[in-house]
Amino acid sequence: MERELLILGLLKAQSQHGYKINEFIEKNLGRVSNMKKATAYSILKRLEKEGYAESSPGQEGNRPTKLVYSITEKGEKRFEKLLREVLASTDETIPAFEIGMMFIDHESVRDALACLKGRLENTERLLDTYRNAPKHPNGLGIDLAIDRRIRMYEADRDWLKETIALLKKQTEIDPN
Template sequence: MDERTLLLLGMLRIESQHGYQLNEFIEHNLARVTDMKKPTAYALLDRLEQSGAIASRLEQEGNRPPRKVYAITEQGRQLFLRLLRETLSSAEPYVIAGDVGLMFLDALPLDEALKLLEQRLAEVRAQVAAIEKVPAHHLGLGIDLAIEHQAVLLRADDAWLTQLIERLQTRQSTSSTPAAPSAANGQ
C-alpha cells in the first residue's frame, strides 16, 4: 500500500493530474513497476485527499466528463519524502512466486521437467526482449532506473535458468532417474 501511495504522490509531485491521467500512465508505462488497478488508484486518491495529502479541484472541458485534478499539498510532500526514504533505504526480502515449483522439480520425469523449464526460460527471454526495446528516457524521471533494475534481475534469471537446464541435461544423459540436481551452488 505504501508503495502505491508513494507512486501516486510522486507522480503528482511532478505534475498535477486527474485520476484517469494517472491510471493511463501507469497502465501504459509502469506495468512492470506496479500492478495497481484503476479502482484501487481512485480509492487511494480519495483517501489521500481526505487525509490532506492532496487537494482536488474540478475541471471541465466542453461537454466531457468533469475531471478531478489533484495537486499535492505541503503535507503530502512530507509524506512523500518519508515514504521515499523508507523504501529507498530498505530491501524487502522478495518472495518469488515461481520458486515453490522448483522445490518439487523431482516430482516430474526429467524430460518433462526440462520441457517445462524451457518454456519458462522462453518467457523470461521474451520479457527481457520486451524491456530492451523500450525507448529509454521515458520522461524526465528515473523510470529508466527502475526498468534497468528489472532488466538486470531478468537477465540474472535467464542465466541461472539456462545453467540449470544444462545441469539437468547432463544428468539426463548419465542416469535415468527423476529430476533435481545436487544444487551445485550458483557462482
C-alpha cells in the same frame, strides 16, 4: 505502498483527476504497475482523507465536472518518506517461482525441464525488450531502473541455463 508512492509521484508532476492517473498508468506504465482503475481511485480517496492530497471540482469543455486531485505540502513530505523507504529497504519475500522450485521434486524431471525451458524463452524475450528500450534523456532514474531490470534478467537467465543443464544430466542418468 509503492502504489501510494507512484500516485503521489504522478500528482507531484501534475495535478490530475482519477481517470487521467489510471490512463497514464495503463498506457505508459503497464510494465511498471498492474494497479487496476478502482484501486487508483480508492488510493486517491485515502490520500485525501489522510491529508496527502486535496481535490477540487474541475471542468473541461462540455463534460460533467470531475474531481481534480493535487498533492499537498504534507503529501510531498509523505512522498519523500516513502521514497527513502523503498530505496533503502530490501524486499525479502520470495518470488512465486522460487516457491514453485521448492516443490520441483514433486514433478517429473521431464515436465520440470519443459517448464524451465518455457521460462528461459520468456526471460530472453524480456531481456531483449529492455535492452532495446529507448534511453530516457531527462531523468537518470529511469535508465538506472531499466539497467537493474536487465541485470536481474541476465542473472535469472544464467541460473536457468545452468539449472536446465543440471536437470538434463539427471535425465541421462535416470530418465523418469
